[in-house]
Amino acid sequence: xxxxxxxxxxxxxxxxxxxxxxxxxxxxxxxxxxxxxxxxxxxxxxxxxxxxxxxxxxxxxxxxxxxxxxxxxxxxxxxxxxxxxxxxxxxxxxxxxxxxxxxxxxxxxxxxxxxxxxxxxxxxxxxxxxxxxxxxxxxxxxxxxxxxxxxxxxxxxxxxxxxxxxxxxxxxxxxxxxxxxxxxxxxxxxxxxxxxxxxxxxxxxxxxxxxxxxxxxxxxxxxxxxxxxxxxxxxxxxxxxxxxxxxxxxxxxxxxxxxxxxxxxxxxxxxxxxxxxxxxxxxxxxxxxxxxxxxxxxxxxxxxxxxxxxxxxxxxxxxxxxx
Amino acid sequence: xxxxxxxxxxxxxxxxxxxxxxxxxxxxxxxxxxxxxxxxxxxxxxxxxxxxxxxxxxxxxxxxxxxxxxxxxxxxxxxxxxxxxxxxxxxxxxxxxxxxxxxxxxxxxxxxxxxxxxxxxxxxxxxxxxxxxxxxxxxxxxxxxxxxxxxxxxxxxxxxxxxxxxxxxxxxxxxxxxxxxxxxxxxxxxxxxxxxxxxxxxxxxxxxxxxxxxxxxxxxxxxxxxxxxxxxxxxxxxxxxxxxxxxxxxxxxxxxxxxxxxxxxxxxxxxxxxxxxxxxxxxxxxxxxxxxxxxxxxxxxxxxxxxxxxxxxxxxxxxxxxxxxxxxxxxxxxxxxxxxxxx
Amino acid sequence: xxxxxxxxxxxxxxxxxxxxxxxxxxxxxxxxxxxxxxxxxxxxxxxxxxxxxxxxxxxxxxxxxxxxxxxxxxxxxxxxxxxxxxxxxxxxxxxxxxxxxxxxxxxxxxxxxxxxxxxxxxxxxxxxxxxxxxxxxxxxxxxxxxxxxxxxxxxxxxxxxxxxxxxxxxxxxxxxxxxxxxxxxxxxxxxxxxxxxxxxxxxxxxxxxxxxxxxxxxxxxxxxxxxxxxxxxxxxxxxxxxxxxxxxxxxxxxxxxxx
Numbered sequence: 001x002x003x004x005x006x007x008x009x010x011x012x013x014x015x016x017x018x019x020x021x022x023x024x025x026x027x028x029x030x031x032x033x034x035x036x037x038x039x040x041x042x043x044x045x046x047x048x049x050x051x052x053x054x055x056x057x058x059x060x061x062x063x064x065x066x067x068x069x070x071x072x073x074x075x076x077x078x079x080x081x082x083x084x085x086x087x088x089x090x091x092x093x094x095x096x097x098x099x100x101x102x103x104x105x106x107x108x109x110x111x112x113x114x115x116x117x118x119x120x121x122x123x124x125x126x127x128x129x130x131x132x133x134x135x136x137x138x139x140x141x142x143x144x145x146x147x148x149x150x151x152x153x154x155x156x157x158x159x160x161x162x163x164x165x166x167x168x169x170x171x172x173x174x175x176x177x178x179x180x181x182x183x184x185x186x187x188x189x190x191x192x193x194x195x196x197x198x199x200x201x202x203x204x205x206x207x208x209x210x211x212x213x214x215x216x217x218x219x220x221x222x223x224x225x226x227x228x229x230x231x232x233x234x235x236x237x238x239x240x241x242x243x244x245x246x247x248x249x250x251x252x253x254x255x256x257x258x259x260x261x262x263x264x265x266x267x268x269x270x271x272x273x274x275x276x277x278x279x280x281x282x283x284x285x286x287x288x289x290x291x292x293x294x295x296x297x298x299x300x301x302x303x304x305x306x307x308x309x310x311x312x313x314x315x316x317x318x319x320x321x322x323x
Numbered sequence: 324x325x326x327x328x329x330x331x332x333x334x335x336x337x338x339x340x341x342x343x344x345x346x347x348x349x350x351x352x353x354x355x356x357x358x359x360x361x362x363x364x365x366x367x368x369x370x371x372x373x374x375x376x377x378x379x380x381x382x383x384x385x386x387x388x389x390x391x392x393x394x395x396x397x398x399x400x401x402x403x404x405x406x407x408x409x410x411x412x413x414x415x416x417x418x419x420x421x422x423x424x425x426x427x428x429x430x431x432x433x434x435x436x437x438x439x440x441x442x443x444x445x446x447x448x449x450x451x452x453x454x455x456x457x458x459x460x461x462x463x464x465x466x467x468x469x470x471x472x473x474x475x476x477x478x479x480x481x482x483x484x485x486x487x488x489x490x491x492x493x494x495x496x497x498x499x500x501x502x503x504x505x506x507x508x509x510x511x512x513x514x515x516x517x518x519x520x521x522x523x524x525x526x527x528x529x530x531x532x533x534x535x536x537x538x539x540x541x542x543x544x545x546x547x548x549x550x551x552x553x554x555x556x557x558x559x560x561x562x563x564x565x566x567x568x569x570x571x572x573x574x575x576x577x578x579x580x581x582x583x584x585x586x587x588x589x590x591x592x593x594x595x596x597x598x599x600x601x602x603x604x605x606x607x608x609x610x611x612x613x614x615x616x617x618x619x620x621x622x623x624x625x626x627x628x629x630x631x632x633x634x635x636x637x638x639x640x641x642x643x644x645x646x647x648x649x650x651x652x653x654x655x656x657x658x659x660x661x662x663x664x665x666x
Numbered sequence: 667x668x669x670x671x672x673x674x675x676x677x678x679x680x681x682x683x684x685x686x687x688x689x690x691x692x693x694x695x696x697x698x699x700x701x702x703x704x705x706x707x708x709x710x711x712x713x714x715x716x717x718x719x720x721x722x723x724x725x726x727x728x729x730x731x732x733x734x735x736x737x738x739x740x741x742x743x744x745x746x747x748x749x750x751x752x753x754x755x756x757x758x759x760x761x762x763x764x765x766x767x768x769x770x771x772x773x774x775x776x777x778x779x780x781x782x783x784x785x786x787x788x789x790x791x792x793x794x795x796x797x798x799x800x801x802x803x804x805x806x807x808x809x810x811x812x813x814x815x816x817x818x819x820x821x822x823x824x825x826x827x828x829x830x831x832x833x834x835x836x837x838x839x840x841x842x843x844x845x846x847x848x849x850x851x852x853x854x855x856x857x858x859x860x861x862x863x864x865x866x867x868x869x870x871x872x873x874x875x876x877x878x879x880x881x882x883x884x885x886x887x888x889x890x891x892x893x894x895x896x897x898x899x900x901x902x903x904x905x906x907x908x909x910x911x912x913x914x915x916x917x918x919x920x921x922x923x924x925x
Contacts, residue, residue: 020669020734020735020737020752020835021737023748023752024734024737024739024744024745024748024749024752025743025744025745025748026745026748027555027557027745027747027748027751028779031557031560031747031778031779032557034557034559035557035558035559035560038559038562039453039558039559041445042445042446042448042449042453043449043453044445045441045442045445045446045449046445046446046449046450046454046462048442049442049446049466049469049526049529049533050465052469052480052485052526053465053468053469053472055480055484055485056472056476056477056480059480059483059484060476060480109374110374110377110378112374113370113371113373113374113375114371114374114375114377114378116371116374117371117372117374117375118375120371121368121371121372122375126372126375126376127375129379130375130376130378130379132653132657133378133379133382134378135649135653135656136382136646136649136650136653137378137381137382138649139580139583139584139587139645139646139648139649139652140385140587140642140645141583141586141587141588141589141616141641141642141645142587142589143587143589143616143619143620143638143641144385144389144587144638144641144642144645145385147389147392147619147634147635147638148384148385148388148389150392150631150635151388151389151391151392151635152384152388154392155388155391155392159628159631160628173381173385176378176381177378180378204363204364205364205367205368206363206364206366206367206368207363209367230471231471233473234472234473234474234475234476235473235474236473236474236475236589236590237474237589237590237593237616237619237620240620240623240624241619241620241623241624244624245624262473262475262590263475265475265476265479266475266478266590266593266594269478269479269482269483269594270594289483292479293479296473296475296476296479299473299475299476300472300473300476303471303472303473304471307471455724456724544761546757546759546761547761547763547764549719549722549757549761550757550761550762550763550825550828551763551774552719552722552750553717553719553750553754553755553757553829554750554751554754554774554775554778554828554829554832555747555748555750555751555752555775555778555779555832556747556775556778557747560778564763564774565763568763568765569765
């Protein structure tokens with residue numbers, strides 16, 4: 001064993017109280033400064049990120065509130081032209097609701113069953129591949145999802161097709177991985193004892209999954225689905241290229257173009273300022289921008305509402321077993 | 324896969340695999356119900372498994388259908404394409420058309436990443452190591468709100484609010500740092516240039532990078548943080564000694580996820596950028612670059628059949644790029660997961 | 667270097683909960699003081715207040731005085747970062763930084779204050795510290811390899827080398843052997859015996875034999891019951907505590923009647 005004579009001897013081997021006191025009072029001022037500077041920078045970065053959030057919220061609300069009224073919500077753009085003080089988003093709300101609901105109808109069964117497969121049955125290569133590619137799928141650009149849906153229907157029905165259901169298919173490509181992820185997480189939260197207890201009673205496995213596992217996790221799954229809807233309801237690009245734009249109300253998902261809220265925002269923005277003649281008092285030059293902001297406000301309110309309801313669902317219907 | 328086989332096989336294969344066999348035997352329901360229910364159980368299992376497999380099919384279908392519809396463009400001669408596709412008038416071939424778009428896409432995404440990553444790391448550190456514990460989850464939720472804003476709203480905000488605000492800043496950059504190639508040229512008077520797009524994209528990818536980084540920072544073992552503090556490290560020194568080295572691979576994959584988002588973002592670019600088709604690094608000049616996604620959205624509604632095929636071919640390029648970026652990001656995350664699981 | 671520690675009227679809190687109550691004791695310089703007591707009696711908590719590591723836990727705070735040679739560590743103008751530099755600590759589980767080499771681990775604390783330490787000085791310091799921790803001969807050929815490749819006992823000695831490399835006044839050890847096998851434990855105990863020539867050492871241990879073997883003085887902590895704060899029952903020379911303690915509770919604990 002080496003002796004301790006080689007050990008570093010403390011620098012202040014005879015540190016008097018006063019020396020020690022000063023040692024305890026100061027850290028190298030440069031280190032202190034760095035530490036303080038980093039604290040400010042890091043706190044500042046958070047504040048910096050809040051700026052766009054506040055700015056977006058403020059401008060959307062302040063610009064959008066002007067035209068956000070019952071008239072706006074209950075009228076379409078049919079027959080609206082130039083700078084006249086009219087026009088609304090009723091047709092876009094119809095389109096958004098129908099297309100989104102149909103996308104949900106496609107995504108939830110596939111997503112939920114995939115999650116069940118991964119949690120309850122998944123083993124081996126297939127499960128690992130599914131997990132991996134679900135993650136990869138979350139990264140598909142929305143415009144590519146739109147192109148896919150277009151290509152799919154173009155191959156089947158011929159080129160140039162534009163209808164609501166194509167948009168739903170595009171959105172479900174984006175929605176499925178989100179549903180799988182959140183449902184999987186919720187199913188994994190269900191304690192194994194619950195499954196084993198039910199199996200021990202002689203209940204077949206599929207009934208255990210449906211009656212025990214799903215019932216326990218239902219609140220979480222519903223929350224996940226609502227958040228997934230909130231995520232896709234604002235998608236614009238895939239709908240722009242698959243559903244197109246329309247000025248009138250179209251209830252039929254399977255025929256013809258439809259308007260949707262996000263596309264409406266883009267469309268109004270794209271039309272730009274209206275050239276009004278000086279003597280035309282009823283012409284509003286900024287009408288398109290005003291409509292765009294009001295529709296953006298509607299869209300954001302819709303997203304917030306979905307998020308809020310999702311949180312409420314979790315809070316109200318959380319199973320008592322997981323506390 | 325052997326879970327629903329009839330009772331006979333276990334006897335017939337005495338040296339069978341222990342792993343899949345043990346489970347079914349434990350889970351096999353006893354009693355008369357067995358024969359009745361096995362059918363339903365099997366159907367259910369197959370339904371679930373097919374749904375899982377369907378995911379793989381969908382992903383493959385995305386690739387296949389894109390290839391099928393891109394085929395006409397990929398197989399036509401350059402002369403045919405240039406003649407038949409209106410928006411390719413200034414290009415000599417498909418590659419010549421896609422090249423500047425790929426360049427613009429990567430440029431916008433890299434700008435966004437360069438702006439977002441430092442801020443995201445700082446925010447993640449703020450939430451994981453600076454903010455009071457009680458506030459932390461609430462602050463994380465506030466950052467996630469940034470992700471809840473639809474991209475079309477960011478586009479609207481970027482074009483109508485942000486661009487006029489940053490335009491003077493860009494002018495200033497141009498006059499003081501104009502000797503740097505990126506900031507040279509004639510500054511756009513509207514501010515609708517690729518640097519503004521980069522800022523908006525940075526805001527949009529901030530939440531995902533922050534969320535992943537925050538998770539890996541929180542995973543830093545307390546053991547090592549305390550070791551650093553006990554050596555007389557300040558909080559920042561502790562972070563540099565332990566949290567950042569630990570989180571490095573996580574931050575890298577977070578950044579790549581962000582990059583994937585930025586590459587594919589359409590609306591913000593479409594609504595903000597004054598487009599051009601050049602290999603240009605001028606960040607403050609109008610009419611220089613365009614991205615693949617925004618170009619598709621801009622041209623698709625008016626495109627002819629052949630034109631759509633060209634656009635789908637560019638979309639295929641985007642798909643491959645994002646696929647590679649995302650797969651490497653996920654591979655890094657997966658490796659990390661294995662690593663931390665072993666500990 | 668070796669300094670005397672005086673603790674006066676110390677109360678330690680986690681939020682509203684008082685974990686340790688009214689501790690008053692002294693730690694002699696150049697000696698080993700052991701803290702023993704049943705689980706949850708607050709001996710580790712108390713140890714962590716001696717270098718202000720307690721306060722890194724959210725909500726944790728301290729009332730009272732800890733004086734090292736007359737200087738109160740909790741005086742308002744004292745910097746906790748400086749305190750931890752002067753009072754080193756070794757933890758229950760060995761925690762060499764896995765992202766650093768063995769040599770970098772030893773130098774980790776030194777580099778904080780002296781970024782441009784010359785290569786020669788650094789090598790000398792690494793060697794001296796590793797020799798001081800009885801680890802030099804085992805690792806001298808692989809100083810640039812990661813510290814996480816060492817055995818548990820070696821890792822713990824690496825942590826001790828890291829702690830003494832910054833030349834602290836006092837060395838605190840929080841159950842340094844509880845995660846180690848008997849042979850590694852013995853190596854650490856030998857090391858403690860050597861280190862006390864230079865340092866004031868305070869060690870928390872669950873192992874009474876270990877306290878008897880390595881320490882000069884022993885403090886016994888106990889708690890009155892669930893939810894009650896831990897208290898210092900008595901502190902005396904180790905030989906006295908283990909042969910003729912003044913308090914009945916100490917004798918019960920020593921003789922294995924509880925805890």
